[in-house]
Amino acid sequence: RKEETKGQRGSMEDEEAKQRRKLEEETERVCPSHHPPPPPDELFDISTTVDPSYVISLIRKLLPIDSGSEECDQSNEEKDRVSSCPEPAKLSGSSMEEAWEDHGCVLWDLAAGRTHAELMVENLILEVLHANLMVSKSTRIREICLGIIGNLACHEGLLKHIESTAGLVNILVGQLFLDDTQCLSEVCRILTTGLYGAGCTFWAECLQPDDILRRILWIAENTLNPHLIEKSVGLLLGIIEGQQEVGQLLIPPLLTLGLTSLFINLLSIEMSKLTTERIPERYPVLEIILRAIEALSASDSHSKEICSSKQLFQLVCDLMKLQDKAEVATSCVTAGVLVANMLSETVEFVPEVSQGFSFLEGLFSTLPFASDDLEARKALWNVIARLLARxxxxxxxxxxxxxxxxxxxxxxxxxxxxxxxxxxxxxxxxxxxxxxxxxxxxxxxxxxxxxxxxxxxxxxxxxxxxxxxxxxxxxxxxxxxxxxxxxxxxxxxxxxxx
Structure with missing residues (x-):
């Protein structure tokens, strides 16, 4: 009887072991051991506060290889286990880089929320990312680092932490010399955010060397990627329409390096594409270029060169003459304001369009798109009055x-x-x-x-x-x-x- 009872008990224990193994296998399949699962709610609602220990564990997993091997403070027994703290040679493998990417991407997303972002900064995420940018040769790892910093920078209080982290802003500026499109887009985003912040002068001073400014112009002129064009021109727009101190530091050297001709060339390319084929992904590029030119034309100290360009005037007039404006309505409104600025600076252009019925019609057809912009409507009527006065x-x-x-x-x-x-x-x-x-x-x-x-x-x-x-x-x-x-x-x- 005892043996029978023991056999039954052994059978039950075997069944329980099977169930445990099955559950463990299911958990491993859904949440790999190298990527600890967040609380269940986080999977569905990004606004839910994540367990701080989970965020901290992810930050620790981003430690660079050399730093990671030093930071692992574990017992001898734990060090004997392969999965706990791999040797540096193991960490350099593609699988470990993929794991790093997984952890980094989760933090990238979490950094968009203020609560999560503050927790990350409190737990030295900036120092960890700074270290990675200094030693990593992986463009993907650099992109993720820059993406996290870009999201952190969107929170005003945290932008000050980025500025105060020793050497970090200079490291960020140095990323402009990378050749990776995604990295460059993220760098431009961070720098633009900095130029609009309270510490804008500090960022401007970091960008002041000629080789940095020349590199920014080179990126905008030579990239074929619409998103990078948008971000690099957006950075130039941040310089032009930002605080007065920023403009005083950076606009004169940029003009010397060919800023005006760059803008005109970029607009010429976009207008050529617009008139031959409508590509929706290029509409934001056209708009940001026009905004940058319009901001420069409105500058009291730096408008003369841009406003006297006959080629530019012809390009914006061609845009105003478009019959179908709906898809590029915002660009047409900006172009109308630019025309008003140019005519107030260079009256010689007025006779060139005064006999153009299609241009006058284009001005009227732009009015509905400026219904929410009082200044733009005033600018359009200003141009209309100049034409009709003749x-x-x-x-x-x-x-x-x-x-x-x-x-x-x-x-x-x-x-x-x-x-x-x-x-x-x-x-x-x-x-x-x-x-x-x-x-x-x-x-x-x-x-x-x-x-x-x-x-x-x-x-x-x-x-x-x-x-x-x-x-x-x-x-x-x-x-x-x-x-x-x-x-x-x-x-x-x-x-x-x-």
């Missing part, structure tokens, strides 16, 4: 007058909608106080008065037109003329009464 409606021939009428009527919906929005804004006290009285809507009002004068001139001469026809296949509708004329009159009266 029209002598009483002396131009009937055909030319009819062309202007056609442009105004085709744009009448945009004009009426914009004037309605303007009247609502003009009644706003904050808007009224934001500009000197002599500047309030002056360009817009001049443009509207000129439009009404052109419409009236056409009404006077309409009997001489051949049955209201224009250019054969396009007729001028008298009712549309009257509606637009009435709209202009209402606006002028409301402005005069205000």
């Amino acid at each position: 029209v002598n409606e009483s002396e131009i021939n009937t055909f030319c007058l009819t062309q202007y009428i056609s442009v105004l009527l085709s744009s009448s919906d945009n004009i009426e909608d914009d004037l309605l929005d303007i009247q609502l804004e003009d009644s706003n006290e904050e808007f009224q106080n934001s500009f000197p009285s002599q500047m309030k809507s002056s360009a817009r009002t001049i443009a509207i008065q000129k439009m009404e004068s052109i419409l009236n001139s056409w009404n006077v001469r309409k009997e001489n037109l051949q049955e209201d026809s224009m250019n054969g296949d396009c007729s001028v509708n008298k009712a549309d003329v009257k509606r637009l004329s009435d709209c202009c009159q209402r606006y002028i009266k409301s402005f005069e009464g205000s």
Whole structure:
């Protein structure tokens, strides 16, 4: 009986052992031993706070090979086990690099959350990443290090820790001389963030050497990767529109090194691609280039060179003339502001576009896309007023007058909608106080008065037109003329009464 009972008990124990082994195998398959699993909630909700011990364990796993072998403070028994603290030769293998990447990528994601990021910095993540950047020859490891730092830098308080970590910013600047696209994108992201931060002057001083600035320009000019173009030009934009101290330090040497010609060449390439093939991934590139040029054109001290470029003026005018603007609407609005800046600096350009009906139509068609940008709308109306001011409606021939009428009527919906929005804004006290009285809507009002004068001139001469026809296949509708004329009159009266 005893033997029978013992046999039964042994059978039960064997079954339990099998179940344990099965559970362990299942756990190993889902969560490999080299990558400790986070709390279950973390798998589904990145905003959930992760167990600090898990984060700390991941940071320790990022220690460089040499540092890792020294830091492993384990008993002799643990050191005898292969899996606990491998020899340096073992760590250099591809499997260990893959494990490092797994751990690093988890921390990269966690660094996007402020709570996790603060925990990581408190547990010396910056020192660990600094050490890796100094010794690692793997571009993937460098990319992950830079990605983590880039996410940490997005948190204002933590950016100060990056700046105060001895030698780290200089190491980051040195990564500009890598040849890896992803690494360079991350470096540009970090440097741009630094230039917009409270310690921007410190970052600018680190970028000041000519070889650094020349390298930034070289990257922007020579890379074929749209994302890297966007990030490198974004870095230049951060220099141009950042704090005054940053501009004073870096813009003059950049101009000497060819910043203006770089921007024009980049815009020329993007315009060439835009007119031959619409590639959505390149739209952000076009926009960031235009933003950088527009920021430079608005600079009080450094605008002359960029605003006097005839090639640049032609490129932005071509963009404004595009029929289908929806996909690049933001770029067209920026281009409109740039045109206004250039015309205020270089009046010689006005005659070049004053006879261009397609350009005038392009300005009107851009107005709806600037509905939320008061300054952009003012800039567009400024250009429109400059063009219409050159029209002598009483002396131009009937055909030319009819062309202007056609442009105004085709744009009448945009004009009426914009004037309605303007009247609502003009009644706003904050808007009224934001500009000197002599500047309030002056360009817009001049443009509207000129439009009404052109419409009236056409009404006077309409009997001489051949049955209201224009250019054969396009007729001028008298009712549309009257509606637009009435709209202009209402606006002028409301402005005069205000």
